[in-house]
Amino acid sequence: MKLTLRVWRQKNADADGAMSTYEVDNVSPDMSFLEMLDTLNEELILKGEDPVAFDHDCREGICGACSLVINGDAHGPERTTTCQLHMRSFKDGDTIDIEPWRASAFPVIKDLVVDRSAFDRIIQAGGYITAPTGSAPEAHATPVPKPDADYAFEHAECIGCGACVAACPNGAAMLFTSAKVNHLNVLPQGAPERETRVLDMVAQMDEEGFGGCTLTGECATACPKGIPLTSITNMNREWLRATRKAGKR
Amino acid sequence: MARTVWDSTVGKKAVMAVSGAIMLLYLVAHVIGNLKIFFGAGEFNHYAHWLRTVGEPFMHYEWTLWLVRVVLVVAVVAHAVSAYQLSRRDIKARPSKYVHKKPRASYATRTMRWGGIILGLFIVWHILDLTTGTVHSGGFQEGRPYENVVDTFSTWYGNVIYIVAMLALGLHIRHGFWSAAQTLGAGSRTRDRALKAVANVLALLLTAGFIAVPVGVMTGVVS
Known part of the structure; x- marks a missing residue:
């Protein structure tokens, strides 16, 4: 396949960026999207040009490092991560637009790489449990009802890639934050911090400059792990409950 | 607690939800009242007068009406101020747009902000037209709402403003109620379809109910 790529190039955080056009030939439909970008970068290096910077790590769809907006969709046309997207999803002669995540809380570092440490700070604000560490506890010590375990797992699937923020017209981090809150709030292990967790994580989310939720549903559509939109509804309920409880104290 | 709610994006959105629900409840009462216009000037004007005597003798003349007005003004202001502040924040959170643009979300969802502005302007015109009579065409008659309504919908612009605003209202409620x-x-996976259905039915009934009045005047059913 022969493709035309229009890629966002930006030297550093302070520089102005622009779309640059590149041609790539001999692209196999079996290549992953990132392998196709590797091919482009090899050619650029041979020509003595600066290769395109992009984030990637496991390339198995589980780490959440890859982050590209492809033809206006976070992670491209398939419901998966960019690393798990294959070139068979495109046609010979296609023009593909590749842009970084866009949100003021995710500043561009270089080309397609953005700084997602705002997510780390949201996790630090409450995405943990206080429990004795050491060897694994006996599994029957804390029984968890099956529906709760399934619910927690569904939310624990979030890999923190930030596609929800990239897709949201308001640059909101509600789906990410709600996945983390619901994952721990439903489990007995997360119960001691149930109220402080949701209050602190939402406060940190606002602090980072993410937008608010207008329930467009773009986040849940873009999420490679299928975190449902009702996750946000449930976090809202948890937040209102925690605020009422805090008000009584 | 009030501070926590107002300072948070989640809390401010809850303020919008509650104030929106208050306005929605009022609109249901409003549309039922409006439809009495199809039973003649006597019944409609009598109903309008009754609105001022609700709650007597416990309430003085017009007290209940003013109480409702105060609640509504608070709701409108809270709704608009939260919407303005949240929108400012949302726009700031996404300063650079994507080069590759795609049509996103439903029409009702995308038009919430403009729809809200249209509705805000409409409310001002609507009050000046039919409550105070300041911008009323054809001589405002105090205590004769039937005749005043017929005046308003006898002008082309009265009909246009009203019908456009009511279409915007339908779209606003469609996304707003579910949202x-x-x-x-209160939403959940099992309740989602029911909530969307209620939102659509409410939007449709309110829009159709309100638009029935100018259509009635235009077709001569109400004159």
Whole structure:
């Protein structure tokens, strides 16, 4: 396949960026999207040009490092991560637009790489449990009802890639934050911090400059792990409950 | 607690949801009242007068009406101020747009902000036209709402402003009702279809009910 790529190039955080056009030939439909970008970068290096910077790590769809907006969709046309997207999803002669995540809380570092440490700070604000560490506890010590375990797992699937923020017209981090809150709030292990967790994580989310939720549903559509939109509804309920409880104290 | 709610994006959205629900309840009462116009000037004007005597003798003349007005003004202001502040924040959170643009979300969802502005302007015109009579065409008659309504909908612009605003209202309620349920944590996977259905039915009934009045005047059913 022969493709035309229009890629966002930006030297550093302070520089102005622009779309640059590149041609790539001999692209196999079996290549992953990132392998196709590797091919482009090899050619650029041979020509003595600066290769395109992009984030990637496991390339198995589980780490959440890859982050590209492809033809206006976070992670491209398939419901998966960019690393798990294959070139068979495109046609010979296609023009593909590749842009970084866009949100003021995710500043561009270089080309397609953005700084997602705002997510780390949201996790630090409450995405943990206080429990004795050491060897694994006996599994029957804390029984968890099956529906709760399934619910927690569904939310624990979030890999923190930030596609929800990239897709949201308001640059909101509600789906990410709600996945983390619901994952721990439903489990007995997360119960001691149930109220402080949701209050602190939402406060940190606002602090980072993410937008608010207008329930467009773009986040849940873009999420490679299928975190449902009702996750946000449930976090809202948890937040209102925690605020009422805090008000009584 | 009030501070926590107002300072948080989640809390401010809850303020919007509650104030929106208050306005929605009022609109249901309003549309039922409006439809009495099809039973003649006597019944409609009598109903309008009754609105001023509700609650007597416990309430003085017009007290209940003013109480409702105060609640509504508070709701409108809270709704608009939260919407303005949240929108400012949302726009700031996404300063650079994507080069590759795609049509996103439903029409009702995308038009919430403009729809809200249209509705805000409409409310001002509507009050100046039919409550105070300041911009009323054809001589405002105090205590004769039937005749005043017929005057308003005898002008082309009265009809256009009203019908456009009511279409905007339908779209606003369609996304707003469902959205408010999510914001207040009342939505769930099993309830989602029911909530969307209620939102659509409410939007349709309110829009159709309100538009029936200018259509009635235009077709001569009400004159």
